[in-house]
Amino acid sequence: MRHWGVSAGGNLIGSVTVAPLILLAGTHATNGSAWGMVVLDTTQAKVSHDWHQAFFLGVLANFAVCLAVWAATAGKTVADKILAVAGPVALFVATGFEHSVANMFMLPMGLLVKYGAGAGFWEGEALTEAGKSLGDYSSITVGAVIWDNLIPVVAGQHRRRCGAGRCVLLVDPPPRRRGPREELRPARRLPRDRRSRRSWRRAAHSDRGDDEFRI
CATH class of the missing domain: 1.20.1080.10 (Glycerol uptake facilitator protein.)
Incomplete structure (x- = not known):
């Protein structure tokens, strides 16, 4: 108003x-x-x-x-x-x-x-x-x-x-509601160089499992 x-x-x-x-x-x-x-x-x-x-x-x-x-x-x-x-x-x-x-x-x-x-x-x-x-x-x-x-x-x-x-x-539709997994999942920054990116993937798979995390 x-x-x-x-x-x-x-x-x-x-x-x-x-x-x-x-x-x-x-x-x-x-x-x-x-x-x-x-x-x-x-x-x-x-x-x-x-x-x-x-x-x-x-x-x-x-x-x-x-x-x-x-x-x-x-x-x-x-x-x-x-x-x-x-x-x-x-x-x-x-x-x-x-x-x-x-x-x-x-x-x-x-x-x-x-x-x-x-x-x-x-x-x-x-x-x-x-x-x-x-x-x-x-x-x-x-x-x-x-x-x-x-x-x-x-x-x-x-x-x-x-x-x-x-x-x-x-x-202007309302913002999309996040799911429970999106709210709990911490944000990770993807490294720029390939070697660091591979180690980041291994750590992500070991923490969450292949069935829960895909890149």
Whole structure:
């Protein structure tokens, strides 16, 4: 639980740090405010889910993320790992599954665009042609972001500790248990030269017997 808290806290800090930088850079107003309109539409869709829908969308997203982690461990090079995670990540993005870490950026970005974009943003060509104004995004509020999305999505992704911990269980099996003979047998270093190695073999056979020790 501690590891999950550190991971979630670090992602949240990074997300809420990058979002204001993008707003200050004016990215939301590019292409006639089309970029910001996409963010607002996406944010509004995310906070419009019913509680049970957001929960199960988080469950499905976690399936894809765990698949990405498992597939990445099978890769031997950086290129293998990147190629392995591309498919599962594209799957949960294209299907509209809800992932808490991704939403830690998108939802604050939507709030910043709505409340901090300024009048010039709402007069952009894309918003004007679409006939949208600030009142069309009244459902985007801080309470809706937290209660209607982040809480149910996080609950869905970490139900009964089946989040990142389950991925660890899948890709990192427990160590092999030693048998009683392995635990009792003292470790012997094999000499490097042949003469010493032969004397070592004779001593091992005389101590344990040919039927108990093989080299």
